[in-house]
Amino acid sequence: MPLPKAELHLHIEGTLEPELAFELAGRNGVPLPYAGTDALREAYRFTDLQSFLNLYYELMAVLRTEQDFADLADAYLARAAAQGVRHAEIFFDPQAHLARGVGMDTVVEGLWRALGRSEEKHGVSTRLIMCFLRDETAESAMRTLRAAQPYLGRITGVGLDSAETGHPPAKFREVYEAATALGLRRVAHAGEEGPPEYITEALDVLGVERVDHGLRCTEDPELVERLVRDRVPLTLCPLSNVRLRTVDALADHPLPAMLDAGLMCTVNSDDPAYFGGYAGDNFDAVRDTLGLSEERLRDLARNSFHAAFLDDDEERRARCLAEVEAYTFG
Ligand SMILES: Nc1ncnc2[nH]cnc12
Numbered sequence: 192m193p194l195p196k197a198e199l200h201l202h203i204e205g206t207l208e209p210e211l212a213f214e215l216a217g218r219n220g221v222p223l224p225y226a227g228t229d230a231l232r233e234a235y236r237f238t239d240l241q242s243f244l245n246l247y248y249e250l251m252a253v254l255r256t257e258q259d260f261a262d263l264a265d266a267y268l269a270r271a272a273a274q275g276v277r278h279a280e281i282f283f284d285p286q287a288h289l290a291r292g293v294g295m296d297t298v299v300e301g302l303w304r305a306l307g308r309s310e311e312k313h314g315v316s317t318r319l320i321m322c323f324l325r326d327e328t329a330e331s332a333m334r335t336l337r338a339a340q341p342y343l344g345r346i347t348g349v350g351l352d353s354a355e356t357g358h359p360p361a362k363f364r365e366v367y368e369a370a371t372a373l374g375l376r377r378v379a380h381a382g383e384e385g386p387p388e389y390i391t392e393a394l395d396v397l398g399v400e401r402v403d404h405g406l407r408c409t410e411d412p413e414l415v416e417r418l419v420r421d422r423v424p425l426t427l428c429p430l431s432n433v434r435l436r437t438v439d440a441l442a443d444h445p446l447p448a449m450l451d452a453g454l455m456c457t458v459n460s461d462d463p464a465y466f467g468g469y470a471g472d473n474f475d476a477v478r479d480t481l482g483l484s485e486e487r488l489r490d491l492a493r494n495s496f497h498a499a500f501l502d503d504d505e506e507r508r509a510r511c512l513a514e515v516e517a518y519t520f521g
């Protein structure tokens with residue numbers, strides 16, 4: 192039995208496995224410029240974030256109907272559950288779908304078909320976090336927030352993703368203010384490829400409650416001190432960092448040093464279909480390659496539930512934390 196954990200950094204579009212991509216392409220009559228799943232997997236050789244995003248957005252073309260989004264989410268939840276995920280906070284990128292003529296209703300209601308049954312079917316509780324594409328305009332983000340207003344019963348928070356460099360968080364100040372006024376929780380990708388200043392800005396200007404990645408905080412000792420003091424959760428994604436060449440090799444990943452520094456780290460999969468593994472695979476990789484002790488792994492699991500947006504279900508948080516304490520490593 193795997194260690195129970197919450198996954199807090201997961202793009203649902205990044206769970207599109209080649210097999211499902213071809214199945215949906217066939218179902219929807221969408222041509223794919225790859226001979227088959229092996230040829231598609233061959234394309235998963237990324238040099239940086241942008242090289243990945245190009246393929247990530249291209250493959251989304253196969254997602255057209257509510258059932259497509261439901262199938263995508265259900266496949267992820269089954270895999271996540273098998274790797275010990277008990278709670279998942281799932282990002283989606285509405286602008287990437289709206290731009291292709293797929294409506295907010297199709298995306299949210301489709302995802303909800305799977306998420307609404309997840310606790311019963313997979314034993315995984317869920318939250319939905321709507322991300323704004325930071326390489327689009329602030330006006331587009333604001334229009335997207337307005338388009339999502341009828342669905343706020345299904346959406347817990349907002350996030351910020353896509354190409355980071357040259358797109359500082361402050362660009363989205365007004366959108367985050369509006370999201371806050373609507374009662375939404377706030378996270379943002381920062382310090383994945385971008386500088387530590389983007390992390391500070393996400394905290395100060397956007398008021399984020401967690402930082403997605405936050406890897407480059409290690410370059411700024413004062414920022415590290417602040418993140419430790421304020422117990423700001425960081426949603427790290429070790430296998431993603433290797434595939435996108437944010438770190439040279441997993442053995443060089445700063446996770447052990449970040450834990451030593453007292454940072455509230457969590458381990459997540461980001462885009463598991465593209466980066467070689469789901470949440471449990473990321474845990475296994477950091478255990479095997481970075482030599483994290485069982486107590487360190489348990490800390491990561493504890494952190495994940497403490498950092499989860501479970502304030503409206505403290506009973507579930509407590510139950511999951513009790514499972515972490517009771518877990519015996521095999
Ligand atoms: N790792 C990542 N960074 C930024 N945007 C993303 N969108 C999907 N995965 C992402």
Ligand SMILES: [Zn+2]
Pocket residue numbers: 200201202352380403461
């Ligand atoms: Zn991400």
